[in-house]
């Protein structure tokens with residue numbers, strides 16, 4: 001999904017390009033993405049309105065349009081760009097807004113998991129996950145260690161799950177949560193409650209470090225707004241390739257329904273009671289790849305049963 005560094009780069013560009021442009025037409029190619037909280041067709045609701053701004057909020061992109069608001073949740077694969085109407089439409093085009101300067105705002109989504117909501121202005125409670133947004137991790141005044149520690153002390157989940165909770169932290173997704181944990185040297189499955197002050201300090205420091213570095217890299221590359229630059233990441237999607245720090249092959253495991261990439265040497269398992277893997281559960285030494293697969297599928301559920309019966 002486009003994550004915070006992608007959106008922090010793309011949203012101001014979209015904002016500049018769309019400022020005060022009027023919507024003249026709407027074509028929805030993939031109706032499955034649409035969620036209208038108001039009566040009428042997309043054209044009834046949107047045509048004739050002008051963009052005033054484009055805003056990022058957690059992993060959403062908000063387009064205020066007077067007394068209504070269009071909210072895009074790009075989810076896994078959604079992306080936004082402005083193109084000339086004469087430019088060929090890509091196969092994954094989900095929705096097009098024709099603008100009064102002959103250009104189009106295009107929303108692409110090749111897995112159609114993203115959503116485009118049209119809601120009354122400010123009715124953020126109508127979009128799951130939009131209303132409650134956590135601490136802005138790039139706001140130095142807001143994201144203090146004391147606040148981060150207070151948040152962490154309330155958590156009953158694993159480090160990766162905590163980092164990805166946008167109602168706690170604004171905002172990390174799958175990719176940058178992995179990168180932050182690598183930077184901090186913390187295993188993605190570590191229970192947050194087991195993290196000591198020193199580890200929390202590392203984690204708190206790693207979050208802005210990783211995001212700012214990514215932001216600079218993306219800005220330097222200056223990709224199109226619908227392009228996702230990820231080739232500079234250290235561990236994400238680098239299964240079996242050497243760790244950039246120690247050379248150990250990067251591993252992949254499942255954490256509460258998400259995949260996590262990590263270096264088993266730089267991010268050692270620290271949970272008391274040992275790691276729950278297929279091999280240990282079955283009482284045999286599982287081959288590397290089977291252990292990973294079992295971890296990904298059955299690991300978190302079994303852990304929940306064994307370790308956190310009250311959750």
Ligand SMILES: [Zn+2]
Nearest residue numbers: 243246263266
């Ligand atoms: Zn390593």
